[in-house]
Amino acid sequence: RKEVEQDPGPFNVPEGATVAFNCTYSNSASQSFFWYRQDCRKEPKLLMSVYSSGNEDGRFTAQLNRASQYISLLIRDSKLSDSATYLCAVNNQAGTALIFGKGTTLSVSS
Amino acid sequence: DTAVSQTPKYLVTQMGNDKSIKCEQNLGHDTMYWYKQDSKKFLKIMFSYNNKELIINETVPNRFSPKSPDKAHLNLHINSLELGDSAVYFCASSLGLAIVNEQFFGPGTRLTVL
Numbered sequence: 763r764k765e766v767e768q769d770p771g772p773f774n775v776p777e778g779a780t781v782a783f784n785c786t787y788s789n790s791a792s793q794s795f796f797w798y799r800q801d802c803r804k805e806p807k808l809l810m811s812v813y814s815s816g817n818e819d820g821r822f823t824a825q826l827n828r829a830s831q832y833i834s835l836l837i838r839d840s841k842l843s844d845s846a847t848y849l850c851a852v853n854n855q856a857g858t859a860l861i862f863g864k865g866t867t868l869s870v871s872s
Numbered sequence: 873d874t875a876v877s878q879t880p881k882y883l884v885t886q887m888g889n890d891k892s893i894k895c896e897q898n899l900g901h902d903t904m905y906w907y908k909q910d911s912k913k914f915l916k917i918m919f920s921y922n923n924k925e926l927i928i929n930e931t932v933p934n935r936f937s938p939k940s941p942d943k944a945h946l947n948l949h950i951n952s953l954e955l956g957d958s959a960v961y962f963c964a965s966s967l968g969l970a971i972v973n974e975q976f977f978g979p980g981t982r983l984t985v986l
Contacts, residue, residue, distance in 0.1 A: 794971045805962055805977035806915065849915065853971045859905075859928050860971065862915040 766852050768863035775870055779840045783866045785850030786832045794853040795833045797824055799846045806849055840870045875899050876978035878963050884984045885953055892949045893981045895963030904946035905964040921946055922969050953985045
């Protein structure tokens with residue numbers, strides 16, 4: 763099993779749709795989880811951290827399922843500007859670095 | 873007021889050459905990183921430095937040598953470039969060693985080895 767896995771997509775959705783991505787991780791001792799957003803030919807930018815109890819930031823909701831070892835990102839009321847690649851990141855075994863998934867590509871169309 | 877800057881933005885060079893990429897951050901962070909993103913978009917950590925000290929050195933060929941002259945700079949020198957080195961190299965920085973702290977990425981350097 764790869765350390766961090768994501769469905770690469772692409773996810774093609776219309777504006778206003780709700781879309782969810784999952785990301786599985788292999789290290790059951792992982793403590794830090796993040797979602798980053800990367801626009802085409804740009805650098806990754808932190809979208810949100812993922813807390814144990816789940817957290818919400820506007821239209822975005824992140825959740826952690828420790829038992830099944832995955833994190834999720836839910837985007838409600840999708841906007842054209844949400845089109846991007848979403849990378850999940852989990853701390854490595856030593857807790858010194860982030861391991862990124864390969865990203866899930868989202869395309870929102872009008 | 874760029875937070876993390878890298879130069880050059882694009883680098884096209886021949887196999888066998890030696891090249892350097894520079895990174896600077898003005899965020900007052902003390903931890904800096906180099907990542908490689910290959911053509912399949914896989915973003916992988918290469919090195920990290922904290923207060924000029926090497927913290928992480930992933931399985932990277934020793935043709936790659938990072939250098940941190942001070943906390944605000946982390947440069948990457950690559951010797952004897954190979955075709956497989958073609959990728960986008962991102963520098964990043966964060967405050968402290970705690971992995972929970974947000975990492976800020978530079979705009980990337982797109983390296984093409986011919």
